Amino acid sequence: MRTHAGETSNGDTRRGIVFATAYRSLAIWHYYLQPTEDPSPLEMVANLVYLVPRSLVLGMLMLLDQLTLRSMQRAEYLADSVAARAGSTEAAVAFLDRLLVADSADTTVWRESNKLRTRPRGTGRAEEWADGLWELLAAHMESIPEHEYERQRRVGARRGHSVDDTHPPTHLRRECLLVGAVMPAAVVTDDDREQRIAAELADARRQVARQIVRGD
Structure with missing residues (x-):
């Protein structure tokens, strides 16, 4: 079968x-x-x-x-x-930590998209300003301090944070990775490959950002 x-x-x-x-x-x-x-x-x-x-x-x-x-x-x-x-144990754990602050990412995206939609006339089309939306989001995520992640981990463990009702609690997924052997990344990239990946995704990034700004 x-x-x-x-x-x-x-x-x-x-x-x-x-x-x-x-x-x-x-x-x-x-x-x-x-x-x-x-x-x-x-x-x-x-x-x-x-x-x-x-x-x-x-x-x-x-x-x-x-x-x-x-x-x-x-x-x-x-x-x-x-x-x-x-991608390595470190990267997988970091990704799970990012899930804990997903609400903050959502808020940032919608706040910035609303700002872009309400820009005064003469400052350029909202679609053009939207091209920098992901850079704004990345900067916001990088600005979140470690103590906020630690707070979210404690809150998540106490309240049972999970992606949805079919996923295990995020803190248990994180602990499961940490108790095992630390894995190095089996898939690595270099600057040239990262640039080619970025170029391949550029149109999709731009289209999604502009759809968010337009409220589609």
Whole structure:
């Protein structure tokens, strides 16, 4: 039987073709069985008729979530390990630390994009100013002091910070990396390669920044 790469490498059963197909089908049925907003009398009857099958489908989705949560979280730990082998333990841990301040990054992006959208006429198009959006964000992230990261680590451990309800707590992912052997980066770059990567991504960076500024 064919499987997705995520299942064969990290044991995530949710990515197997059988489970993924079943889960996707249930999700689609749940979408189509959603009650109609501001229903007409006939639609009110349909909403009542759909109540039982919708509840059954939702129950099946919740059951599948619970049955596969462990394997999915295990896959995330293994993915972190792969990231550490590729980019080094230090880089993988630093990335998890950045997740702790993601809200600050979001705030910075929207604040700067709002400033760019409201610039006075005559100072250039907002799209042109947007080209520097990522540099502003990078400067903000570099300005966050270490003691703020440490505070966020303590808060995250106390409150159980995670990317979403399917990911393990971020502080446990971090600890799992730190208790293992320290990995050097297996994939390294030089200045020339980094410049070529930056050139390849330049158009995409510009387009995304301008979409954010336009509010698309």
